[in-house]
Amino acid sequence: MSLSQERPAQGLVVAIDGPSGSGKSTIGRHLASSFGLAYLDTGAMYRAVAWYARERGLALADTSPAVVASVDQAAAELARALPLVEPLDPEEQVFVVDGTDVTAAIRTSEISTVVSRIATNLAVRAALRERQRAIIAHETTPQGWSGGRGIVAEGRDITTVVAPDATVRILLVAGEEARLARRAAELFGAADEAAIEATRDQVVRRDADDATVSEFHVAADGVVTLDSSTLTLPETLEAAIRIVEQGRA
Ligand code: DC
DSSP: OOHHHHSOOTTEEEEEEOOTTSSHHHHHHHHHHHHTOEEEEHHHHHHHHHHHHHHTTOOTTOOOHHHHHHHHHHHHHHHHHOOEEOOOOTTOOOOEETTEEOTTGGGSHHHHHHHHHHHTOHHHHHHHHHHHHHHHHHTTSTTSTTTTSEEEEEESSIIIIIOTTOSEEEEEEOOHHHHHHHHHHHHHSOOSHHHHHHHHIIIIIHHHHHTTTOOOSSOOTTOEEEEOTTOOHHHHHHHHHHHHHHHHO
């Protein structure tokens, strides 16, 4: 018997936030598989908008005052019209924008470097927030991918803004050193000093930029903090499963 059959979870919404490298995507996907839920990676949606904006020739790296407002406005329009097919199967996260498979392209360092420009655009955030809420609501109905079992949604503002009334809300944190080492291993296959330095911009600078629009370092009222700094992946998953089981009881 699979875990999903052992743990039927009617209309469960699990919201997970946390900084880069805290492990929330891995934990979110595993949690969704364990409970038979859909999985929504909202960071990938911001990355998809960044990819689409670059594809359309928007000068995302140009911060000169003469162009900032028009680029931001164009980015918001693209976010509202984004032709993204949202993958909800935690075991098969394939992102298709406008007929192009962008699964690998949205993880490149070119996109990681400019995505905060998209994520700090409040009109983009408003557009994606509405999409995310619609997907979450749909997953609690029988017509959803999960057949109404529910969804795990992860990002930076899910516990606070997108789904503050989620059944279970988790803030997954880890110390900066642990997060840098994990991302360096992911990106470069090693966590030596050079790899950690090369990763620093993508973790520390990006989180600092992103923190100007979302609070994801301190848990809001009712949000359970899980610190994975000294835990292995299986230990973190086990702790997250316990939090979900307690929260939905
Ligand atoms: O988790 P990630 O690295 O894939 O996120 C990509 C970017 O989107 C990152 O700059 C943070 C931002 N983001 C956000 O602002 N709000 C979310 N709900 C999810 C991601």
